[in-house]
Amino acid sequence: xxLWSRVRYVVILTVIGTAIVALxxxxxxx
Amino acid sequence: MGHAxxxxxxxxxxxxxxxxxxxxxxxxxxxxxxxxxxVRATNAVVVVLIGALATWFAHAFSHLVGERVKRQGPxxxxxxxxxFATSWMIVVAAVPATVVMxxxxxxxxxxxxxxxLANGTAVVSLAVVGVLVGRVSV
Numbered sequence: 001x002x003l004w005s006r007v008r009y010v011v012i013l014t015v016i017g018t019a020i021v022a023l024x025x026x027x028x029x030x
Numbered sequence: 031m032g033h034a035x036x037x038x039x040x041x042x043x044x045x046x047x048x049x050x051x052x053x054x055x056x057x058x059x060x061x062x063x064x065x066x067x068x069v070r071a072t073n074a075v076v077v078v079l080i081g082a083l084a085t086w087f088a089h090a091f092s093h094l095v096g097e098r099v100k101r102q103g104p105x106x107x108x109x110x111x112x113x114f115a116t117s118w119m120i121v122v123a124a125v126p127a128t129v130v131m132x133x134x135x136x137x138x139x140x141x142x143x144x145x146x147l148a149n150g151t152a153v154v155s156l157a158v159v160g161v162l163v164g165r166v167s168v
Contacts, residue, residue: 010160013049017153020053024060024149 043116045159047089051123052152052159054085059127059148071135071144075128078148082124090117126151 058081062069090113097105097113127148134144 006164007160009163010157013156013160014153016053017056017149017156020056020060021149021153024056024063027060028063 040112040116044119045163047117047119048123049156049159050089051082051085051120052155054081054120055124055127056149056152059145059152063142063145069141069145071131071141074131074141074145074148075135078124078127078131082121086114086117086120089120090114093117123155126155 055078058078059074062074062077093113094105094110097109130147130151131141131144133139134141139147
């Protein structure tokens with residue numbers, strides 16, 4: 001099992017979560 | 031499908047529903063954040079919890095509608111129970127945000143801080159699911 005296969009879901013899900021928060025923060029400034 | 035396969039299938043579905051529920055919570059928090067100045071903690075708790083319960087019901091029911099068509103016949107009672115049981119993870123996913131907003135209602139922190147913490151718990155939840163899923167991937 002490669003390191004990437006272990007961490008990819010953490011990376012992907014964290015990016016999704018962070019992106020939602022970032023979009024929210026962006027929308028809040030509008 | 032063997033017993034172990036069936037168990038893995040259910041576990042996979044539960045992770046999927048948890049991710050789905052967590053993103054649903056984040057959408058609710060985004061909506062609440064848009065009007066954070068007039069939102070009370072109790073409003074937030076109601077929106078998050080009712081939203082999760084409604085999503086749970088809608089998700090399980092939509093799954094059963096699809097299954098009814100695929101089977102071309104009635105869905106057995108145990109499948110109905112299983113659909114609602116698996117989708118329950120959508121409601122479980124709303125627990126961290128609910129707890130954070132209840133604590134906000136009790137005066138531990140402001141509503142705005144509570145909503146940020148709710149987002150924080152959601153991102154951490156997603157990361158934890160990522161770790162758990164990474165452990166089982168090959």
